[in-house]
Amino acid sequence: MAKYSRREFLRMGGAVAAGLGLGPSVVPGLAQGLQRIFERQRNVLWLQGMSCTGCSISLLNSDEPGPLEIVTQMMSMVFHSNLSAAQGKLAMEIIDKLIAEGKYYLVLEGAIAPKMPESCLLGGRPLTDILPTALQNAELILAAGSCAAFGGIPGAEGNPTGAMGLQEYMESKGMQTKGRLVNCPGCPVHPHTLVAVLAHAAGIGYPKVDPDLLTPDMICKHSVHDDCPRFHYWQKEVFAENFGDEGCLFKLGCLGPLSHSNCPQRQWNGGVNWCIRAGAPCIACTSKDFSKKRSFPFYRKGEQYHAVDYKEQDRGGKRK
Amino acid sequence: MSTTIAVSPVTRIEGHLAVHTETEEVDTGDTPIYRITEARCEGEMFRGLEQILRGRDPLDAQQITQRVCGVCPISHGIASVRAQEQAYGIKPSRNGRLLQNLIQGANYLQSHVLHFYHLAALDFVDVTAVLGYGGTDPTLKTVKAWVEGALARKEVFPAAPFLPRYECDYIKSADRNVTLVGHYVKALDLRRRCHEMAAVFGARLPHSTALIPGGCTQTPTLERVLAYTSRLKEVLSFIESTYIPDLIEAAAEFPQYFEIGGGYGNFLCYGVFDLDDSGNKFHRPGVVLDGKWEPLDVKQITEEVKHSSYVDIGARYPGEGDTQPQAGKPGAYSWIKAPRYKGQPMEVGALARIMVNYKAGDGGWVKKEVDGFCSSLNLSVDKLVSVLGRHVARGLESVWLAKQCFKWLEEIEVDTPATTDFTIPESGSGVGLTEAPRGALGHWLSIKDHHISNYQCVVPTTWNCSPRDAQGKPGPVEKALEGIEIKDPAQPIEMGRLVRSFDPCIACAVH
Numbered sequence: 001m002a003k004y005s006r007r008e009f010l011r012m013g014g015a016v017a018a019g020l021g022l023g024p025s026v027v028p029g030l031a032q033g034l035q036r037i038f039e040r041q042r043n044v045l046w047l048q049g050m051s052c053t054g055c056s057i058s059l060l061n062s063d064e065p066g067p068l069e070i071v072t073q074m075m076s077m078v079f080h081s082n083l084s085a086a087q088g089k090l091a092m093e094i095i096d097k098l099i100a101e102g103k104y105y106l107v108l109e110g111a112i113a114p115k116m117p118e119s120c121l122l123g124g125r126p127l128t129d130i131l132p133t134a135l136q137n138a139e140l141i142l143a144a145g146s147c148a149a150f151g152g153i154p155g156a157e158g159n160p161t162g163a164m165g166l167q168e169y170m171e172s173k174g175m176q177t178k179g180r181l182v183n184c185p186g187c188p189v190h191p192h193t194l195v196a197v198l199a200h201a202a203g204i205g206y207p208k209v210d211p212d213l214l215t216p217d218m219i220c221k222h223s224v225h226d227d228c229p230r231f232h233y234w235q236k237e238v239f240a241e242n243f244g245d246e247g248c249l250f251k252l253g254c255l256g257p258l259s260h261s262n263c264p265q266r267q268w269n270g271g272v273n274w275c276i277r278a279g280a281p282c283i284a285c286t287s288k289d290f291s292k293k294r295s296f297p298f299y300r301k302g303e304q305y306h307a308v309d310y311k312e313q314d315r316g317g318k319r320k
Numbered sequence: 321m322s323t324t325i326a327v328s329p330v331t332r333i334e335g336h337l338a339v340h341t342e343t344e345e346v347d348t349g350d351t352p353i354y355r356i357t358e359a360r361c362e363g364e365m366f367r368g369l370e371q372i373l374r375g376r377d378p379l380d381a382q383q384i385t386q387r388v389c390g391v392c393p394i395s396h397g398i399a400s401v402r403a404q405e406q407a408y409g410i411k412p413s414r415n416g417r418l419l420q421n422l423i424q425g426a427n428y429l430q431s432h433v434l435h436f437y438h439l440a441a442l443d444f445v446d447v448t449a450v451l452g453y454g455g456t457d458p459t460l461k462t463v464k465a466w467v468e469g470a471l472a473r474k475e476v477f478p479a480a481p482f483l484p485r486y487e488c489d490y491i492k493s494a495d496r497n498v499t500l501v502g503h504y505v506k507a508l509d510l511r512r513r514c515h516e517m518a519a520v521f522g523a524r525l526p527h528s529t530a531l532i533p534g535g536c537t538q539t540p541t542l543e544r545v546l547a548y549t550s551r552l553k554e555v556l557s558f559i560e561s562t563y564i565p566d567l568i569e570a571a572a573e574f575p576q577y578f579e580i581g582g583g584y585g586n587f588l589c590y591g592v593f594d595l596d597d598s599g600n601k602f603h604r605p606g607v608v609l610d611g612k613w614e615p616l617d618v619k620q621i622t623e624e625v626k627h628s629s630y631v632d633i634g635a636r637y638p639g640e641g642d643t644q645p646q647a648g649k650p651g652a653y654s655w656i657k658a659p660r661y662k663g664q665p666m667e668v669g670a671l672a673r674i675m676v677n678y679k680a681g682d683g684g685w686v687k688k689e690v691d692g693f694c695s696s697l698n699l700s701v702d703k704l705v706s707v708l709g710r711h712v713a714r715g716l717e718s719v720w721l722a723k724q725c726f727k728w729l730e731e732i733e734v735d736t737p738a739t740t741d742f743t744i745p746e747s748g749s750g751v752g753l754t755e756a757p758r759g760a761l762g763h764w765l766s767i768k769d770h771h772i773s774n775y776q777c778v779v780p781t782t783w784n785c786s787p788r789d790a791q792g793k794p795g796p797v798e799k800a801l802e803g804i805e806i807k808d809p810a811q812p813i814e815m816g817r818l819v820r821s822f823d824p825c826i827a828c829a830v831h
Contacts, residue, residue, distance in 0.1 A: 052389050053335065053391055054391075058526060068508055077480060082334070086485055087327055087331040090485075092328075092329075111367075120366075122329055124338055154372075156384075163367065243532055268523070272520050275530070280537045301743075
C-alpha cells in the first residue's frame with residue numbers, strides 16, 4: 001500500500017471538510033478517520049437493487065478523493081457490479097464468500113420489493129434471498145441514494161412492485177437499524193456524502209444521525225432553503241415567475257425548504273454548478289417524500305389546472 | 321451433445337442481465353471448442369416507471385424518466401422534453417437547443433469513455449502486468465504498490481474489484497497492458513470532466529434538474545461557456561491522442577473480433593442533435609433493412625411481450641401500448657419487451673447511427689470519415705458490423721461529437737435566457753425521439769385533464785437485448801451470440817465480449 005504522510009491526510013481531511021461545508025475544527029478528526037481507513041481497508045460489498053446505477057456513476061464523480069483513491073486506497077471494493085472484472089458464476093461466488101466471512105460494509109443502491117421477488121434478480125437469484133444474511137453479517141450498512149433509503153421513485157405512488165427502502169425492509173424483518181444503518185439520500189446520492197460517511201464510520205465511528213430518518217447530521221442538518229444563495233430574494237419577496245428568471249424559485253416549485261442537504265455549500269460535479277445556481281428549482285431529492293405523491297408535483301406550473309394535495313405551508317419547510 | 325453455458329450475472333454493464341446459451345461441441349482434433357447455437361438474454365429487474373408516470377403532472381416526466389437510467393439520464397430527459405414540447409406546441413429557443421445539445425453531447429462523451437475503459441477493457445487488458453512495472457509514473461506506481469500489498473497481505477480478495485477474473489487470452493505485451501491500465505485511470509478523470517461539462521449547463525449530473533421543455537433553466541454566460549470550453553479541449557485531446565490509438569491497438573491485437581458477432585445487420589436510428597429549427601440533425605434518422613437504406617416510419621414500430629413477463633396484448637404501436645407485469649408468466653424469460661420494426665428485430669447504437677448515415681443518400685460527411693478511417697486500417701467497411709466495429713463506432717462518434725460541441729459553443733448568444741415559455745394543455749400527445757449513447761430512444765406521451773394518461777418508453781437496450789418475439793425470432797444480441805465460439809465453458813469470456821460490445825443498459829431496457 002502506498003504510504004501517506006500525516007500532512008497528506010490533513011490535506012484530504014481538509015478537502016472532505018471543505019466539500020461538506022464543515023469548519024476547520026473537524027479536519028483533524030476526519031484526517032484521523034481517513035488514516036484509519038487507509039491503514040485497515042474495509043471490505044465493501046456494493047449491491048444494486050431496483051436502481052438506475054446513477055448513484056454508482058455519482059460515486060465515480062467524486063474528487064478529492066477521486067475514484068481511484070477510493071477503490072484502491074480507501075476501501076477494498078470486493079464486489080461492485082459495474083466495476084468488477086469477475087462475471088457470471090465467479091461473481092456470485094465472491095458475493096457468497098464475502099457474506100459468509102462477514103466484517104464488511106454493505107452498500108445498497110436501489111429499492112427492494114419483497115412482495116415481488118422476481119422484480120430484482122442477481123445471477124438468477126432474487127435479491128431478497130441474498131439480502132437477509134448480507135444485512136445480518138454486515139458491520140455497517142449504507143443506503144446509497146433515495147431509492148435505498150426511502151424507496152425513491154420505484155416506491156412512488158402507483159408503483160406495481162411494492163418497492164421500499166432498506167429501513168422499512170429491515171424493520172419489517174425485525175432487524176436492528178439504529179447504530180447500523182446510515183441513510184444517505186439523494187437522487188443520486190452526492191459522492192461526498194458517501195465518502196464522508198464511510199470515513200466517519202471507519203475512523204471515528206457511527207455518525208450522529210437524525211433519530212427517525214437515520215440521515216447523517218453532518219450532511220442533512222440544514223435545509224437547502226436555510227443556506228440558499230437566493231435566500232435574500234425570499235426575504236425581499238422577489239420571486240421568479242418563469243424559468244430562467246432571477247429571484248427566489250419558490251413559486252416555480254422549489255422544494256428547498258423540504259430538502260435537508262448541504263448542496264448550497266458543496267455544490268455538484270466538482271463545484272461547477274448545482275440546481276439553484278442553474279436556476280433549477282430544488283426537487284427535494286433527499287427528502288423522504290421525494291417524488292412519492294402524484295398530487296405533489298415537482299413544479300407549480302400546473303397547479304392552476306389540477307387539484308394538488310398541499311397547502312402553501314406544506315412547501316414551506318417543516319423538519320421531516 | 322449440447323452444453324449449456326451461462327454468464328449470470330453479466331457484470332460491467334448497466335443493470336441486471338443474465339445470458340444463457342446452448343452450445344455444440346466442435347471437434348478441432350485437439351481441445352474441443354463450443355459454438356453457440358442459441359442464446360437467451362434475460363432482463364432481471366423491473367420497476368414499472370411507466371405506471372408510476374400515469375396520473376402525474378406532465379412536467380414531472382423529464383425528472384422521473386431521467387431515473388430510467390443513471391448512465392444516460394440526459395437522453396431520457398431530452399426524449400421527454402421533446403414529447404412534451406410536441407404536446408405543448410413549442411420549440412426550444414436557439415440557446416435552449418444549443419444547451420440541450422451541449423448537455424447531451426457531454427453525456428455521450430462520458431458514456432463512451434466509461435464504456436470502453438471501465439466496462440469493456442477488462443475483457444482484454446491484463447491488469448496484473450502492473451506488477452512488473454519499473455517506471456516512474458506516480459499513478460502506475462500507486463496501482464502497483466496497491467496490488468503488491470494486497471497480494472503480500474494474502475487478503476481474501478486481493479486487488480478487488482480487478483481480481484479475480486477469468487484467466488484467458490488477455491493482451492500479451494506487458495508494456496501495452498501497463499499503458500492501458502494507466503489509460504483506465506486517466507479515463508476516470510476524463511469521464512468525470514465530461515460530467516462537469518454537462519453540469520455547467522445542466523446544473524448537475526447524473527439527473528440534470530436544469531433540463532426543461534423549451535430549453536434549459538441555466539442562462540449561458542461567458543463564464544459558463546469558458547468553463548465548458550476548457551474541459552472540452554482536454555476531453556477532445558484525450559479522445560484523439562489516447563482513446564482512438566487504443567482502439568486501433570485493440571483492433572491489431574484482436575483482429576478476429578472484426579469477423580464475428582455481426583448479428584442481423586439491420587439498423588435503426590431516430591436521429592439526434594438538432595442543428596436548427598427545421599429538423600436538420602447531426603445524425604440523420606433512417607433505417608437499414610436487408611442491407612438497404614429507407615426513411616424512418618415511426619408507425620412501423622411495435623412492441624410484443626410473448627416471452628416477456630407482461631400481460632400479452634399482442635403487437636402494439638408504443639403510443640397505444642401498456643405495461644402490466646405478470647411475474648412468472650409461462651414461456652416468459654425476461655422483463656425486457658420485444659420491439660420490432662416492420663416485424664424485424666433491429667440493432668441500435670453508435671454503429672447503427674453510422675451505418676444508417678453511411679447508407680443514406682451520398683453518405684455525406686459520415687461516409688467520408690468512415691471510409692478514411694477504414695482505409696487507414698486497411699479494413700473494409702462491412703467489417704464494422706462486428707464486435708470490434710461497435711467499439712470503433714463509439715470512438716469515431718466521440719471525435720466527431722467533441723468537435724461539433726465547439727461549434728455549438730460558438731453559436732451561443734451569451735446572457736440570453738435559454739428558455740421558452742409554455743402552458744400545459746388540457747389534452748394532447750407527443751412523441752419524443754432521440755438517440756441515447758446506446759441507440760434509438762423514444763418516449764410516447766398522452767395527456768388528459770392536464771395529467772399524464774399514458775407514457776411508454778422504448779429504449780435502446782429494449783431493442784438490442786430483446787427476447788424472442790411472437791414468431792420466435794431472437795433479439796439482436798441473442799442472434800449475434802449465435803456462432804460465437806467459446807474455448808473454456810467455465811470462463812466464457814467470448815460471450816462477455818460480444819454482449820458488452822452492445823453496451824447494454826438493463827435498467828433502461830426494462831424501466
